[in-house]
Amino acid sequence: MEKNTFFSKILFYLLLILIAIVMIFPFYWMFITSLQPLQAVYKYPPEFFPKKPTLDNYKEIFTKFNFMRYTLNSLFVATLAALGQLFTCSITGFAFARMHFKGKELLFGLILATIMVPVEVVIIPEFLLMKWFGWINTYLPLIVPSFLIGTTGIFLMRSFYENIPMELEEAAVIDGATPFQVYWRIFVPLSRTPLSALFIISFLINWNDLLRPLIYINSVEKFTLPLALINFQGEYSAQWNYLLAGAVVSVIPILVVYLLMQKQFIEGITSTGLKG
Secondary structure: OHHHHHHHHHHHHHHHHHHHHHHHHHHHHHHHHHOOOHHHHOOOOOOOOOOOOOOHHHHHHHHOOOHHHHHHHHHHHHHHHHHHHHHHHHHHHHHHHHOOOOOHHHHHHHHHHHHHOOHHHHHHHHHHHHHHHOOOOOOHHHHHHHHHOOHHHHHHHHHHHOOOOHHHHHHHHHOOOOHHHHHHHHHHHHOHHHHHHHHHHHHHHHHOOOHHHHHHOOOHHHOOHHHHHHHHEOOOOEOHHHHHHHHHHHHHHHHHHHHHHHHHHHHHHHHHOOOO
16 A cells, blocks of 8 residues: 555656646746747757857847846836736725625726736727826836726735734724725735735736737837837747846746745635635
């Protein structure tokens, strides 16, 4: 029996190793290709371990193609959009979790139903609205919608706030606290973990967003990283060495944010009962 258990564990770990290799290989291939000149990309058979790696592609994208500016643009947009969503989703989640008003469940159901509506369905009326505001070729259309649209964040924060003991809220109300003071002074300090998870999710979505920058941004100096990357791909060919070097650069901030906040992210997801 113990022998069967031992071999079962070996097979299980071998399966995990195989899955890890399959998942990691595309990132490894992206990285090693970014260290080679363009002609080496089309070499057959391909080299899995380049003999003469070089950083010339990275030097080119930062000096010739101004990738530092695009990186800062993406950081600005993704950070502000994520921070704004922390406030709107947390206060909305608090209202749905702890306040009582007519039609609350119906309204919450309608908000959840918006998950099934693709962005492409509403992008035309959204564009007309942004044009009417005079926000074309600014970062406002990339940031403001995230302030107002955060269905996943609202659901996450509502689930967390429903599990906070009622005694804390009752004690604050007895002391004369208003609903906003209860939210700001009690619930927000207690919700750092789910807020961290929400920040990572929102940051990732806005960092990788291509549709809205493609529609609203016209000036090259205002490009975000996803928008800058598509310039390396033409109708009939692509500059794969620059494209993959830029892709590596675009992945690094996401990894840094996740590594710094991975503990809070995992705890935030598990504390609210969300499953991937």
